[in-house]
Amino acid sequence: MTMGTAETSWVKRYLFSTDHKVIGKQYLLTGLFMALIGGILAVAFRTNLAAPGVLSDSAYLRLVTYHGTIMFFWVAMPVLLGGFGNLLIPLMIGARDMAFPTLNMLSYWTFVVSTIVLILSFFVPGGGFSGGWTIYPPLSAMPEAFLGEHLGTILFLFAVALEFASMLMGGVNFIATIITMRTKGLSFFRLPLMIWMQLIASVLFLLSVTPLIAGAFMLMMDIFAGTHFFTVTAEHTGNPILFQHLFWFFGHPEVYVILFPALGIIAEIFPANTRRPFFSYKTLVWTGIIAGILSFVVWAHHQFVAGINPYSAIWFSIFTVAISVPFSIALVVMGLSLVNGSIRFTAPMVWAVGAYAMFIIGGLTGLPLGAFTSDIYFHDTYFVVAHFHYTVFTIAVLSAIAGLYYWFPKWFGRQLNETFGKWHAILTLIFYNGFAFPGFFLGLAGHPRRYASLGFFEYLHEYQWIHVMMTVSTYLLFATQLVFAVYFIYAIFKGKKVEDPNPWKATTLEWLAPSPPPHLNWGNTHPIVEHDPYEYAVNGELKAKGMDFLPQGKLYVLKKSEAEKQEQEG
Amino acid sequence: MRPLRATDYPGIDLSIDIVLWGIVIVGIFSFIILAYGLWRFSAKRNPVASRTTPLAFRRLVFLDVAVLIFDIALLAVNIYFWSDLLIQNDDESIRERAASENAEVVHVKAIGRQFFWTFLYPGPDGQWDTNDDIIRGNTLVLPTNAYVVVDITSNDVVHSFFLPHFRIKYDAIPGVNTRVWFKTTQEGKYEIACAELCGSGHYKMRGIIEVLSEKHYQEWLKQISGNAYPQYAALTPEAGTASPNTAPSNEKTE
Ligand code: HEM
Numbered sequence: 001m002t003m004g005t006a007e008t009s010w011v012k013r014y015l016f017s018t019d020h021k022v023i024g025k026q027y028l029l030t031g032l033f034m035a036l037i038g039g040i041l042a043v044a045f046r047t048n049l050a051a052p053g054v055l056s057d058s059a060y061l062r063l064v065t066y067h068g069t070i071m072f073f074w075v076a077m078p079v080l081l082g083g084f085g086n087l088l089i090p091l092m093i094g095a096r097d098m099a100f101p102t103l104n105m106l107s108y109w110t111f112v113v114s115t116i117v118l119i120l121s122f123f124v125p126g127g128g129f130s131g132g133w134t135i136y137p138p139l140s141a142m143p144e145a146f147l148g149e150h151l152g153t154i155l156f157l158f159a160v161a162l163e164f165a166s167m168l169m170g171g172v173n174f175i176a177t178i179i180t181m182r183t184k185g186l187s188f189f190r191l192p193l194m195i196w197m198q199l200i201a202s203v204l205f206l207l208s209v210t211p212l213i214a215g216a217f218m219l220m221m222d223i224f225a226g227t228h229f230f231t232v233t234a235e236h237t238g239n240p241i242l243f244q245h246l247f248w249f250f251g252h253p254e255v256y257v258i259l260f261p262a263l264g265i266i267a268e269i270f271p272a273n274t275r276r277p278f279f280s281y282k283t284l285v286w287t288g289i290i291a292g293i294l295s296f297v298v299w300a301h302h303q304f305v306a307g308i309n310p311y312s313a314i315w316f317s318i319f320t321v322a323i324s325v326p327f328s329i330a331l332v333v334m335g336l337s338l339v340n341g342s343i344r345f346t347a348p349m350v351w352a353v354g355a356y357a358m359f360i361i362g363g364l365t366g367l368p369l370g371a372f373t374s375d376i377y378f379h380d381t382y383f384v385v386a387h388f389h390y391t392v393f394t395i396a397v398l399s400a401i402a403g404l405y406y407w408f409p410k411w412f413g414r415q416l417n418e419t420f421g422k423w424h425a426i427l428t429l430i431f432y433n434g435f436a437f438p439g440f441f442l443g444l445a446g447h448p449r450r451y452a453s454l455g456f457f458e459y460l461h462e463y464q465w466i467h468v469m470m471t472v473s474t475y476l477l478f479a480t481q482l483v484f485a486v487y488f489i490y491a492i493f494k495g496k497k498v499e500d501p502n503p504w505k506a507t508t509l510e511w512l513a514p515s516p517p518p519h520l521n522w523g524n525t526h527p528i529v530e531h532d533p534y535e536y537a538v539n540g541e542l543k544a545k546g547m548d549f550l551p552q553g554k555l556y557v558l559k560k561s562e563a564e565k566q567e568q569e570g
Numbered sequence: 571m572r573p574l575r576a577t578d579y580p581g582i583d584l585s586i587d588i589v590l591w592g593i594v595i596v597g598i599f600s601f602i603i604l605a606y607g608l609w610r611f612s613a614k615r616n617p618v619a620s621r622t623t624p625l626a627f628r629r630l631v632f633l634d635v636a637v638l639i640f641d642i643a644l645l646a647v648n649i650y651f652w653s654d655l656l657i658q659n660d661d662e663s664i665r666e667r668a669a670s671e672n673a674e675v676v677h678v679k680a681i682g683r684q685f686f687w688t689f690l691y692p693g694p695d696g697q698w699d700t701n702d703d704i705i706r707g708n709t710l711v712l713p714t715n716a717y718v719v720v721d722i723t724s725n726d727v728v729h730s731f732f733l734p735h736f737r738i739k740y741d742a743i744p745g746v747n748t749r750v751w752f753k754t755t756q757e758g759k760y761e762i763a764c765a766e767l768c769g770s771g772h773y774k775m776r777g778i779i780e781v782l783s784e785k786h787y788q789e790w791l792k793q794i795s796g797n798a799y800p801q802y803a804a805l806t807p808e809a810g811t812a813s814p815n816t817a818p819s820n821e822k823t824e
Pocket residue numbers: 039042043046064065067068069071072075076131132133134385389392393396397435449450451452474477478
């Protein structure tokens with residue numbers, strides 16, 4: 001194992017490092033870089049919607065496809081799981097590193113390869129894949145159905161497969177670490193919610209991804225080996241609907257794979273800024289577990305009008321609508337945790353409150369789609385685009401940035417400017433609603449999604465101005481994030497150093513470590529947990545001393561022999 | 571914002587209205603409470619936090635009960651209309667439905683193809699796959715006051731047969747027959763949009779539904795029946811041969 005000593009080479013320390021914090025940073029920065037690309041794509045195809053003809057028909061679809069795929073697999077997952085998961089899991093459970101540090105490094109570098117393959121797939125002759133992030137065959141299986149982007153499709157599928165492999169390595173690592181490496185005193189029901197959420201997300205990913213891997217393999221066989229699993233010809237009757245089942249059995253839980261860590265971020269920021277414990281911590285854990293389980297029996301809500309048995313659709317609709325119950329409970333419990341708090345509107349808190357509010361919109365607008373008769377009308381319209389952006393943008397942008405402001409001191413030992421952070425939040429929220437909310441009206445008007453322009457349909461003509469408005473908001477949103485990106489890079493190197501290792505006065509273990517923590521995190525001390533995770537608004541002795549919180553654990557100084565042993569094990 | 575409804579079957583619109591009103595009310599209520607909570611418990615107004623939650627706020631848990639009740643009501647309404655539209659859609663049920671309203675039944679087939687629709691009518695004899703079947707490119711002509719049964723399939727990739735004015739949508743899937751029905755009420759020209767990504771011309775895949783008065787419809791049928799068959803072969807290409815074709819036109823569609 002590498003040691004954090006000066007002799008280890010630069011390459012080992014920063015490039016092929018096995019330190020969870022370095023890997024977390026690598027994931028974070030790669031993910032943020034890809035977010036920039038995904039955003040540029042969005043700006044480009046949104047421009048085409050406002051001024052049709054800027055892009056060719058196939059270029060429009062290609063950009064939309066890459067935008068969706070990048071935002072899910074190359075932004076949300078690496079940032080929320082790879083980045084925050086890697087940084088926080090060992091620190092919050094009092095461990096020195098992940099259970100399998102080398103696997104962790106391998107996970108990141110597999111991710112890098114997948115990124116390179118993805119970018120390559122875009123530029124090969126014939127162009128990148130353009131059949132939507134859902135890759136539905138027969139369209140995706142028949143290059144002649146588009147413009148012959150054969151190689152692009154193969155590389156695209158290969159890139160996604162590599163990305164899954166990378167995330168699987170990460171997921172196994174997360175689960176093993178959380179189960180086996182919790183420090184003394186840290187029972188499951190004392191885990192910070194972020195850790196619970198990472199655990200549930202990793203389990204969901206592990207359990208859901210297998211059918212899709214089978215599906216992707218069959219799809220590749222259809223493309224090069226002449227099989228007909230999903231394609232239909234005069235002689236061969238494959239079944240295109242089968243792929244949709246395999247895809248969405250993965251696809252729905254996948255949305256929760258990124259949703260849960262985002263909720264985890266909000267759940268850490270809330271108590272630290274309301275200065276009171278959750279109204280009911282256990283309820284939040286259980287609603288997470290229940291929603292996670294339910295997420296496996298709702299997949300066909302994406303296929304209500306796609307030829308599934310109309311009787312089975314009834315069950316899928318019931319389960320889907322039922323999932324609103326645990327989520328509404330979780331949201332109410334989180335809301336109740338503001339009551340009698342003393343809310344400090346720090347920059348992370350403004351972001352977290354914004355994300356919380358947007359999740360309400362995202363959650364509620366899922367109902368018209370989960371209720372299957374109204375979904376007959378809304379399916380595959382802009383209502384869907386608006387609904388899922390209210391969830392996925394909230395996940396991948398609002399929650400992730402909330403986490404960045406909150407844990408920036410932990411990552412980099414420096415602090416982001418508070419005033420800047422609040423303005424950043426407010427402008428982002430305004431422009432985000434400007435590009436996303438009008439989608440509900442377009443959807444109500446019956447505007448199908450994945451349309452390069454609405455110009456061919458008379459019943460839609462009057463709504464072109466809405467597209468223009470959404471595009472202008474997108475530009476402003478993107479400009480805001482560019483300013484942030486520049487400031488973010490500046491702050492990594494030049495930001496104000498944190499003096500207090502616990503700038504938010506938070507209880508969880510990661511704030512006991514120095515900011516940034518050294519290699520192996522705890523030096524010659526060892527954290528031991530003695531309390532529940534969110535002991536704010538405490539009374540008695542501490543209060544008299546002017547402290548309103550009780551850190552979850554204490555650091556014990558190790559004897560010399562113990563310290564050496566730890567070093568060797570690390 | 572929905573386009574003007576062209577049918578007197580209210581089921582889908584009713585389902586939409588209920589759910590939209592429900593979420594708008596719950597949404598506004600939640601936002602008001604959230605805003606109040608953030609204001610009331612800001613550090614400025616409430617410098618010292620406490621771990622208790624007053625009863626008045628704990629009652630917000632009933633919001634979840636309200637959501638649950640709303641969910642159940644919503645599902646009941648949805649299941650009722652769903653079963654109307656997609657379970658009781660066999661020939662017999664539709665005939666009964668039409669008979670009870672003194673309406674006609676028109677049975678057609680719709681075949682999706684990059685990037686147009688082909689429609690088949692059984693022709694005067696009412697039988698499929700006979701010499702008098704009528705084939706039309708991209709325009710579906712229908713009478714008013716009719717229950718229209720559409721059997722949908724596709725010849726290449728997945729398309730979706732979306733009739734915004736009738737609120738109906740269902741995918742056209744190669745190798746699979748799916749069925750929707752809807753009721754025509756008003757004369758007029760309505761658009762058919764494709765609602766499943768089917769290639770680069772997806773957004774141009776526009777079909778037309780022309781609803782004629784009973785009298786004009788009968789005239790149209792007579793006029794078309796004589797010369798329908800010869801195009802049959804040209805218009806139903808072998809399955810699985812996707813190539814970007816242009817719409818065949820036995821009439822100009824505007
Ligand atoms: C800069 C902000 C963003 C803008 C302006 C934007 C805009 C859009 C638009 C207009 C579409 C639909 C295009 C169409 O149907 O024709 C779309 C699709 C999509 N977006 Fe975004 N988006 C943004 C951020 C995000 C984020 C953060 C995520 C996810 C984490 C995301 C995930 C997706 C997905 C999955 C699709 C579907 C792609 C497909 O249909 O294959 N977007 N986006």
